[in-house]
Amino acid sequence: MDKAVSTDKLTKRFGDFVATNEITFDVAQGEIFGFLGANGAGKTTAIRMLCGLLKPTSGSATIAGFDVYRQTEQIKQVIGYMSQRFSLYEDLTVRENIRFYGGIYGLPKTELRRKADEIIQTLELGTVADKLVASLPLGWKQRLAFSVALVHDPRIVFLDEPTGGVDPITRRQFWDMIYEAANRGTTIFVTTHYMDEAEYCNRVSIMVDGRIKALDTPAAMKQAFGVDSMDGVFQILARGTSTK
Amino acid sequence: MMDAIQIEQVSKAFADTQAVSDVSLTIQAGELFGLIGPDGAGKTTLFKILVTLLRPDQGKAVVNGLDVVRDFRKLRPLIGYMPGRFSLYPDLSVEENLSFFATVFGTTIAANYELIRDIYGQLEPFKNRRAGALSGGMKQKLALCCALIHKPDVLFLDEPTTGVDAVSRKEFWEMLHRLNERGLTILVSTPYMDEAGQCDRIALMQTGRILAVDTPGGVENLFQKPLFAVKARDTYRLIQDLRAAPFTETCYAFGEYLHLTTRPSVTAGTIHGYLTGKQHEFVDIKPIKAGIEDSFMALMQDHG
Known part of the structure; x- marks a missing residue:
């Protein structure tokens, strides 16, 4: 079975609050999957369960075939993660960050060196390879953070609002990188508040109050709701009832 | 029409970073004006200069007829400022936060309730909840109320919609329009280009400089290529x-x-x-x- 993510009635309760309520969906290997929802809809809780960081209350889920209850260490080996708040160490250099993360994932020394050279070359960071990450422009950091999240060749990478705050050209260069990674077979699981980015996904789900209220290709969703943009779909679906 | 904000050749550097370079801009009273640009454009530094929290290295800025450096004491009660980072006291309740900001400005919630009725109405069911326990959208509404409670003439909102979902963003802009219709001058910054169309006029900013100032339609017309x-x-x-x-x-x-x-x-x-x-x-x-x-x-x- 070639599923990067597969869930069945996955649920998380905090006391009497149901953060994620019986969500059931699959993501195919190599797919770009947009995981949308209003603030507080339950996206972060769902992602934490999928990454093996939070035990579900009920239901089941596998990531690249590994069980989220029992095989969390295996899951961590096959996923990459990047959030808007950088996962990079500001007071390490570009090269040190790559080697640090590669080291954590147990890449051998020669492989580490090769990866570092490859990333630095691909991102054209040659002139700043030994500069502190703190000194880089935001857009460069974001692209580096993405490459670092892929340093151990994960099957699936989780991107949590990866493009917040960057300029429109950098935002698109970032999506170029996402397309390239997907084209090489990496599954992309991405959240965003930019509705134009929802259009770049193969399929999109929209969460409202802990449930998945719609899941389809952007084109099919727009057609189903009779609107011409994903923003239109989102405005109809995501209003929800939550006033937490 | 009177100018609410005049910025003349303002520059500000931090160590070796030129945050704001030679910015000049005039905003009229009653305008809803947008500063549009990505992180690092200099929007926050410019805001801090205008709300008297930073001194410019060079240039001069006047808000409501008062110089932001020389007259800062007189100016502060006349402006409302909602910083980009969550600026409330997380350990105080919703109501305590609002009451605190009212007291600091020598007023009461009741005295200016009319101005925030619209927005605070949605928060009142949660008035005893700690501000730190509110959702993102609710925090943002409370912060707006706190910036309004002393009935300022000019409102400064630094990226109020960053990281906020598309539905809440739309609601927030509807609130701003209603405030603006009451005559409040509003300067708002955002990294979301799709929000530019909500403003009367906009300035596009990038790496400390202003690239263009015009109405949203005027900015679109600057584009000349096929x-x-x-x-x-x-x-x-x-x-x-x-x-x-x-x-x-x-x-x-x-x-x-x-x-x-x-x-x-x-x-x-x-x-x-x-x-x-x-x-x-x-x-x-x-x-x-x-x-x-x-x-x-x-x-x-x-x-x-």
């Missing part, structure tokens, strides 16, 4: 093939379509022929009018 929206079945291959095409200047993803700028006198027919030759299917090409984001990207490139 522009096409292009779609085909395989988007990834389409981007690559269009970028390699001899007629292409730039090609970027724009939602469902790609936006393609070309050399002069290129037609949809030329592009179609090229793409058919590359075995693209379901090709759709239409000439379009530029949006704010197209203009911003073109201006960024012109400024290197």
Whole structure:
């Protein structure tokens, strides 16, 4: 079975609050999957369960075939993660960050060196390879953070609002990188508040109050709701009832 | 009409970073004015200068007729400021936060309730909840109430919608329009280009400089090159093939379509022929009018 993510009635309760309520969906290997929802809809809780960081209350889920209850260490080996708040160490250099993360994932020394050279070359960071990450422009950091999240060749990478705050050209260069990674077979699981980015996904789900209220290709969703943009779909679906 | 904000050749540097470079800008009383730009554009530094929290290295800024350096004490009660970072006391309740800000400015919630009725009404069911336990959208509404409770003449909102979902963003802008209709001058910054259209006028900012100041329509009209929206079945291959095409200047993803700028006198027919030759299917090409984001990207490139 070639599923990067597969869930069945996955649920998380905090006391009497149901953060994620019986969500059931699959993501195919190599797919770009947009995981949308209003603030507080339950996206972060769902992602934490999928990454093996939070035990579900009920239901089941596998990531690249590994069980989220029992095989969390295996899951961590096959996923990459990047959030808007950088996962990079500001007071390490570009090269040190790559080697640090590669080291954590147990890449051998020669492989580490090769990866570092490859990333630095691909991102054209040659002139700043030994500069502190703190000194880089935001857009460069974001692209580096993405490459670092892929340093151990994960099957699936989780991107949590990866493009917040960057300029429109950098935002698109970032999506170029996402397309390239997907084209090489990496599954992309991405959240965003930019509705134009929802259009770049193969399929999109929209969460409202802990449930998945719609899941389809952007084109099919727009057609189903009779609107011409994903923003239109989102405005109809995501209003929800939550006033937490 | 009177000017609410006058900025003359203001510059500010931190260590070796020039945060704001020689910015001049005039905002009229009653305007809803947007500063549009990505992180690092200098928006927050400019805000801090205008709300008297930072002194400019050079230049001069006047808000409501008062100099931001010399007259800062007189100016502070007249302005409301909502910083980009959550600025409330997380351990105080919703009501305690509001009451605290009212007291600091020597007023009460009751005295100016009318101005915040609209917004605070939605928060009142949770008035005893700790501010730290509110959702993102609710925090943002409370912060807005706290910035309004002393009935300022000019309101400064630094990225109030960053990280906020598309539905809450729309509601927030509806609130701003209602406040603006009551005569409040509002200066608001945002990294979301699609919000520019909500403003009377906008300034596009990038790396400390202003790229353009105009109405949203005026900014769109700055875009001069031929522009096409292009779609085909395989988007990834389409981007690559269009970028390699001899007629292409730039090609970027724009939602469902790609936006393609070309050399002069290129037609949809030329592009179609090229793409058919590359075995693209379901090709759709239409000439379009530029949006704010197209203009911003073109201006960024012109400024290197």
